[in-house]
Amino acid sequence: MIQIDGRSSKPIYEQIVEGFKEMIIKGILKPGDKIPSVRELSSIIMANPNTVSKAYQELERQKAIETIRGRGTFVAVNYKPRVDDEKLESLKGQIKKIAIEAHYMGMGKQDVVKMLDDIYKELG
Amino acid sequence: MIQIDGRSSKPIYEQIVEGFKEMIIKGILKPGDKIPSVRELSSIIMANPNTVSKAYQELERQKAIETIRGRGTFVAVNYKPRVDDEKLESLKGQIKKIAIEAHYMGMGKQDVVKMLDDIYKELG
Amino acid sequence: MIQIDGRSSKPIYEQIVEGFKEMIIKGILKPGDKIPSVRELSSIIMANPNTVSKAYQELERQKAIETIRGRGTFVAVNYKPRVDDEKLESLKGQIKKIAIEAHYMGMGKQDVVKMLDDIYKELG
Amino acid sequence: MIQIDGRSSKPIYEQIVEGFKEMIIKGILKPGDKIPSVRELSSIIMANPNTVSKAYQELERQKAIETIRGRGTFVAVNYKPRVDDEKLESLKGQIKKIAIEAHYMGMGKQDVVKMLDDIYKELG
DNA sequence: GTGGTCTAGACCACA
DNA sequence: GTGGTCTAGACCACA
Numbered sequence: 001m002i003q004i005d006g007r008s009s010k011p012i013y014e015q016i017v018e019g020f021k022e023m024i025i026k027g028i029l030k031p032g033d034k035i036p037s038v039r040e041l042s043s044i045i046m047a048n049p050n051t052v053s054k055a056y057q058e059l060e061r062q063k064a065i066e067t068i069r070g071r072g073t074f075v076a077v078n079y080k081p082r083v084d085d086e087k088l089e090s091l092k093g094q095i096k097k098i099a100i101e102a103h104y105m106g107m108g109k110q111d112v113v114k115m116l117d118d119i120y121k122e123l124g
Numbered sequence: 125m126i127q128i129d130g131r132s133s134k135p136i137y138e139q140i141v142e143g144f145k146e147m148i149i150k151g152i153l154k155p156g157d158k159i160p161s162v163r164e165l166s167s168i169i170m171a172n173p174n175t176v177s178k179a180y181q182e183l184e185r186q187k188a189i190e191t192i193r194g195r196g197t198f199v200a201v202n203y204k205p206r207v208d209d210e211k212l213e214s215l216k217g218q219i220k221k222i223a224i225e226a227h228y229m230g231m232g233k234q235d236v237v238k239m240l241d242d243i244y245k246e247l248g
Numbered sequence: 249m250i251q252i253d254g255r256s257s258k259p260i261y262e263q264i265v266e267g268f269k270e271m272i273i274k275g276i277l278k279p280g281d282k283i284p285s286v287r288e289l290s291s292i293i294m295a296n297p298n299t300v301s302k303a304y305q306e307l308e309r310q311k312a313i314e315t316i317r318g319r320g321t322f323v324a325v326n327y328k329p330r331v332d333d334e335k336l337e338s339l340k341g342q343i344k345k346i347a348i349e350a351h352y353m354g355m356g357k358q359d360v361v362k363m364l365d366d367i368y369k370e371l372g
Numbered sequence: 373m374i375q376i377d378g379r380s381s382k383p384i385y386e387q388i389v390e391g392f393k394e395m396i397i398k399g400i401l402k403p404g405d406k407i408p409s410v411r412e413l414s415s416i417i418m419a420n421p422n423t424v425s426k427a428y429q430e431l432e433r434q435k436a437i438e439t440i441r442g443r444g445t446f447v448a449v450n451y452k453p454r455v456d457d458e459k460l461e462s463l464k465g466q467i468k469k470i471a472i473e474a475h476y477m478g479m480g481k482q483d484v485v486k487m488l489d490d491i492y493k494e495l496g
Numbered sequence: 497g498t499g500g501t502c503t504a505g506a507c508c509a510c511a
Numbered sequence: 512g513t514g515g516t517c518t519a520g521a522c523c524a525c526a
Contacts, residue, residue: 011501037513048503053514062228066256067514070296071510081230088229093134094222095236096243100145101215104186106205109244113237115216118222120233123188130440135525136375172526258465259510269472310476324505326375328476339473340487346466347491348393352434354453357492360467361485367468368481409498420518420526427500439499442526498525510513 001036002084004045012047024075031077035065063095077105125160128169136171145188148199149247155201159189211214249284252293260295264303272323274372279325283313323324373408376417384419388427393436396447398496403449407437 002019043047126143147153166173250267291296307313374391386437
């Protein structure tokens with residue numbers, strides 16, 4: 001299901017959040033699909049339930065998933081993109097960072113766009 | 125000179141590193157240009173000297189700047205891009221994250237490429 | 249009849265309790281009216297019978313409904329308001345919380361009173 | 373400083389969140405004021421640092437406070453009310469609940485408005 | 497020192 | 512069983 005890299009500098013809860021969002025975008029998980037309970041996932045990926053819980057709460061805050069009392073947790077059915085000024089600014093900052101880093105690796109705009117192409121192919 | 129945002133979630137030392145690299149790419153700083161000493165910069169941006177020092181060490185490790193004993197610190201003159209496999213993988217990961225986040229903000233590939241265009245215009 | 253939102257953060261049994269009290273205040277349910285049995289309601293709203301039972305017990309404790317052995321459950325006929333000090337304090341706390349939250353949404357006292365007006369119109 | 377009631381059914385972290393917002397509204401804490409560090413407050417109110425941390429993160433998410441790296445945590449200076457549809461709906465629901473509960477305590481609209489008056493006097 | 501992350505483990509309300 | 516809350520305690524990056 002979700003691949004967790006304990007050696008990564010990226011926090012586990014963040015890997016979980018991104019992992020689910022990626023699977024949803026790829027269509028591996030569809031709106032309305034049930035996802036594992038906190039306890040289930042924590043035992044699967046061998047992480048503490050609190051860590052998984054933190055990830056789920058973040059995903060719920062972002063409206064990517066929703067919990068239905070007594071039924072479980074599901075991929076949100078009515079996700080509406082939220083255009084948040086602050087988030088947009090953050091995204092721009094991240095892109096700028098990538099452009100700079102790419103440049104320092106000898107890569108120009110073409111190369112970055114190429115990588116972007118590959119990513120989008122992977123995401124389907 | 126360099127803009128530091130203490131409110132940002134991005135560590136200050138990282139902001140310094142990125143700030144210098146950005147100024148170098150934009151040509152505001154040219155190879156051979158002298159940059160402020162750790163003490164100078166730390167007093168200018170009101171940051172802990174240790175923080176500035178850490179940033180300079182990172183810039184030096186990346187060969188973006190070089191220190192000449194007794195003379196000061198300078199923008200590296202003969203920077204050679206390094207195509208590090210590990211870094212390339214990290215870059216790809218960052219781009220994927222951006223694609224996913226953009227998607228969750230209702231933005232598709234076109235929009236991301238558009239933002240990339242703007243960034244490259246800004247970097248000149 | 250009663251609308252239950254499993255996605256709400258509000259417990260289902262609480263939604264049932266509030267739902268009945270609202271219908272009674274609105275006059276949709278009148279003193280002496282029969283209400284569904286636990287089993288009936290639980291199958292209607294697709295909830296666990298234990299959940300409905302808990303709600304009914306709470307409503308009974310508050311004297312809003314009463315069960316007559318062998319006959320069924322009914323809206324209480326002679327409801328007497330109870331001015332419980334503890335409850336009054338709790339109510340005040342809830343109102344304070346609303347005032348604070350409203351303030352943080354840029355709403356002043358006027359706006360809250362306006363909302364209160366609307367609510368009372370809705371309740372009839 | 374902040375009063376925590378361990379006997380309350382309201383979670384400690386929520387009491388902290390509300391407590392700060394109340395003090396800010398009352399003007400006891402002003403924009404730019406420093407608030408205790410997580411560790412300080414946790415030792416003051418004798419709660420676990422994690423609990424305080426959770427409260428601070430929530431306050432930061434709500435833009436009520438902000439952390440400046442290496443300087444500490446402060447009451448936000450540029451708070452802008454956010455008019456969130458969902459939050460507005462939730463507020464309405466809470467007000468309705470109050471109206472219903474008040475009614476069941478024999479209190480009408482006038483009484484609720486009176487309580488609201490008192491609250492706003494207290495908040496200043 | 498300061499906050500962020502994580503684990504282990506407990507208790508509780510809810511369904 | 513399920514998620515939410517909390518404690519105790521550890522480790523780490525950052526300043």
